[in-house]
Amino acid sequence: MEQKITIEPVTRVEGHGKVTIHIDDEGNISQSRLHIVEFRGFERFVQGRPYWEAPVLVQRLCGICPVSHHLAAAKALDVIVGAGTGDGLTPTGEKMRRLMHYGQIFQSHALHFFHLVSPDLLFGVDADPAIRNIIGVIKKHPDLAVQGVMMRKFGQEIIKATAGKKIHGTGAIPGGINKHLTQEEKDSFLNGPDPLNIDKMISWSVDAVNFLKAYHKENKEFIDGFAAFPSSHLSIVRKDGALDLYHGVLRAVDADGKKILHDVDYQDYLKYINEEVRNWSYMKFPYLLDRGKENGWYRVGPLARLNTCDFIPSPLAQKEFEEFKAYTNGKPNNMSMHMHWARLIEILHSAEMMKELLNDPDLMKGDLVVKGKKLSEGVGVIEAPRGTLFHHYAINENDQLTMANLIVSTTNNNEPMNVAVNLAAKQFMTGQKKITEGMMNAVEVAIRAYDPCLSCATHALGQMPLEIVLVDRANNIIDRKRT
Amino acid sequence: MSEYKILIYGYGNPGRQDDGLGNAFVEKIEAWVKEKNLKGFEFDSNYQLNIEDAAAVADKDLVIFADASTEKIESFILTPVDASTKVVFTTHAASPGYIIGLCKKIYNRTPPTYLLHIKGYEWEFKEGLTKKAKQNLEESLKAMKEKLLNPSELIDSFEDFDVTIE
Numbered sequence: 001m002e003q004k005i006t007i008e009p010v011t012r013v014e015g016h017g018k019v020t021i022h023i024d025d026e027g028n029i030s031q032s033r034l035h036i037v038e039f040r041g042f043e044r045f046v047q048g049r050p051y052w053e054a055p056v057l058v059q060r061l062c063g064i065c066p067v068s069h070h071l072a073a074a075k076a077l078d079v080i081v082g083a084g085t086g087d088g089l090t091p092t093g094e095k096m097r098r099l100m101h102y103g104q105i106f107q108s109h110a111l112h113f114f115h116l117v118s119p120d121l122l123f124g125v126d127a128d129p130a131i132r133n134i135i136g137v138i139k140k141h142p143d144l145a146v147q148g149v150m151m152r153k154f155g156q157e158i159i160k161a162t163a164g165k166k167i168h169g170t171g172a173i174p175g176g177i178n179k180h181l182t183q184e185e186k187d188s189f190l191n192g193p194d195p196l197n198i199d200k201m202i203s204w205s206v207d208a209v210n211f212l213k214a215y216h217k218e219n220k221e222f223i224d225g226f227a228a229f230p231s232s233h234l235s236i237v238r239k240d241g242a243l244d245l246y247h248g249v250l251r252a253v254d255a256d257g258k259k260i261l262h263d264v265d266y267q268d269y270l271k272y273i274n275e276e277v278r279n280w281s282y283m284k285f286p287y288l289l290d291r292g293k294e295n296g297w298y299r300v301g302p303l304a305r306l307n308t309c310d311f312i313p314s315p316l317a318q319k320e321f322e323e324f325k326a327y328t329n330g331k332p333n334n335m336s337m338h339m340h341w342a343r344l345i346e347i348l349h350s351a352e353m354m355k356e357l358l359n360d361p362d363l364m365k366g367d368l369v370v371k372g373k374k375l376s377e378g379v380g381v382i383e384a385p386r387g388t389l390f391h392h393y394a395i396n397e398n399d400q401l402t403m404a405n406l407i408v409s410t411t412n413n414n415e416p417m418n419v420a421v422n423l424a425a426k427q428f429m430t431g432q433k434k435i436t437e438g439m440m441n442a443v444e445v446a447i448r449a450y451d452p453c454l455s456c457a458t459h460a461l462g463q464m465p466l467e468i469v470l471v472d473r474a475n476n477i478i479d480r481k482r483t
Numbered sequence: 484m485s486e487y488k489i490l491i492y493g494y495g496n497p498g499r500q501d502d503g504l505g506n507a508f509v510e511k512i513e514a515w516v517k518e519k520n521l522k523g524f525e526f527d528s529n530y531q532l533n534i535e536d537a538a539a540v541a542d543k544d545l546v547i548f549a550d551a552s553t554e555k556i557e558s559f560i561l562t563p564v565d566a567s568t569k570v571v572f573t574t575h576a577a578s579p580g581y582i583i584g585l586c587k588k589i590y591n592r593t594p595p596t597y598l599l600h601i602k603g604y605e606w607e608f609k610e611g612l613t614k615k616a617k618q619n620l621e622e623s624l625k626a627m628k629e630k631l632l633n634p635s636e637l638i639d640s641f642e643d644f645d646v647t648i649e
Contacts, residue, residue, distance in 0.1 A: 045608040059498065066530065115534055134534075138588040146589055153535035166529045167497060167506060 032422040043404040067104035068384035072391040074172035075380030082372025083175040086247040092366035093176030100162035106350040107155025108385035114148025126438025161185045176369035198355045205348040227336040227420040227446040230255035233304035241310030245383040266381040297415035300387025302342035307332040317349035339449045410452040420446040487544040492527045501603025501616040504551040537585035552600035559623035564596040595641035
């Protein structure tokens with residue numbers, strides 16, 4: 001009899017998630033699926049609202065990465081107010097936004113690596129969950145836990161200084177930004193007492209990359225082999241091919257490195273990307289139109305970004321990038337666990353970029369906003385921590401939003417996460433009669449590499465238990481566990 | 484008047500109706516503290532708690548978190564928070580106990596910490612609290628103002644605090 005094992009929700013990823021693993025009579029994995037609840041209702045909710053409210057309204061979508069939505073919406077509205085398609089802002093406007101964005105990437109990646117991933121690396125995926133957590137990390141490597149807290153705090157302070165406030169930040173507005181950086185803020189970030197200054201952040205970022213590389217050296221089989229699979233990769237890149245997390249053109253490469261999306265203007269994204277609906281998931285499956293539903297899916301996020309770009313425009317990260325690329329002889333890296341390596345290189349790049357921006361006088365003076373001839377439609381795309389994020393809006397003659405279409409990073413990674421889950425399940429569960437905590441965590445580790453954000457916008461107390469349900473082919477519940 | 488260092492921290496998403504109860508509580512209690520010219524208070528508000536908050540609570544004498552609640556309570560309840568080492572559902576958003584547990588492990592300190600649970604009802608993509616939630620907020624404010632006029636009681640009675648203050 002075929003059995004279905006349900007892991008719900010997925011711990012240490014965001015929001016609601018459920019994994020079902022179907023096992024046949026011989027103990028083989030017949031199918032694995034990751035189900036995610038997505039708030040598509042948001043796109044209807046913004047209709048009828050004045051367009052200039054969008055950068056604040058969209059932060060209701062997600063309390064985890066509100067800065068990414070804030071900036072993607074502002075970029076789409078730049079187009080609508082006639083401020084160009086991402087590179088038409090004043091130097092101050094663009095640089096303040098970039099600083100906000102690098103702060104967001106820095107703190108998000110730091111949280112993910114130090115507090116979500118490091119327990120798995122330090123103790124192994126099959127270790128006792130009683131020690132495989134951040135408290136275990138503190139006991140074994142207290143320095144890592146403290147660094148995670150302080151790097152996150154530094155990034156949060158950057159966001160506060162650029163977005164204006166933590167809740168419903170208003171920094172980015174259509175056509176620019178609404179504030180300069182003050183001398184006091186600049187001094188604090190550049191020369192604050194240890195550890196909260198940018199040089200310490202860069203130093204810790206270098207340490208983090210070295211930590212991962214040392215771990216990789218000792219655990220090559222796991223890091224290289226776990227949930228590895230060939231795929232295409234998509235991101236924005238700067239027009240000259242540089243890694244650019246804030247603005248660029250859309251590029252995709254296949255598993256062998258051949259360009260399959262040739263640096264196109266993201267205003268035309270609908271010419272190249274479509275979303276498939278499948279009856280078992282609320283979340284859509286994006287794909288490249290000219291490669292079709294079967295072969296057109298792609299990965300986004302840190303790994304994809306380092307696979308699509310030609311170089312990194314900051315010296316320390318570029319040095320690490322060269323080593324990263326050399327490992328696969330310049331070919332795309334298709335190893336899921338190398339997402340962590342790529343993420344740490346991006347932490348270092350973000351820290352370097354923050355330092356460069358903090359020393360830029362444009363942040364403290366100059367025009368904040370630019371406007372031109374109004375258009376009725378605009379697209380904003382940004383590389384959020386988890387990957388490429390699309391915001392698309394249209395307005396009517398009364399300046400009301402009439403259409404909103406969002407493709408979030410986690411949606412872009414929908415198919416790759418399903419592939420990763422299936423591989424992990426086959427590797428750790430095939431032929432097993434009893435499902436152990438370590439096996440279940442292996443599936444979660446595969447998902448966690450993608451750092452999915454599953455739309456956890458409300459979090460009121462009393463919700464979201466961890467539930468594991470075992471169901472047979474006739475959908476009878478065989479077993480249920482709740483934490 | 485008190486020279487204790489007190490942090491009052493509300494969290495939730497004000498764009499999701501009653502999920503913003505914790506943020507609204509902080510906004511109103513901050514205005515009251517300023518009006519009364521009380522010293523030693525710090526206020527914070529965010530979408531959710533996270534690991535960096537362990538650093539924020541480390542040097543405090545008293546911490547009060549405020550959050551919306553779906554629990555079966557009448558209007559609000561104040562409960563002591565124990566340091567927790569339990570891995571919460573997600574570390575993208577941490578529980579008060581997790582924050583205190585992290586603080587204990589990293590800074591070797593656990594300030595007396597309470598969680599104010601304020602009952603909420605609706606969680607849609609809308610700004611503004613429901614009528615019943617506003618009423619619960621007002622009731623919690625009334626009770627907490629009384630408590631905050633004499634914070635030493637909250638600090639001293641932490642170990643055997645009676646949770647039924649509503």
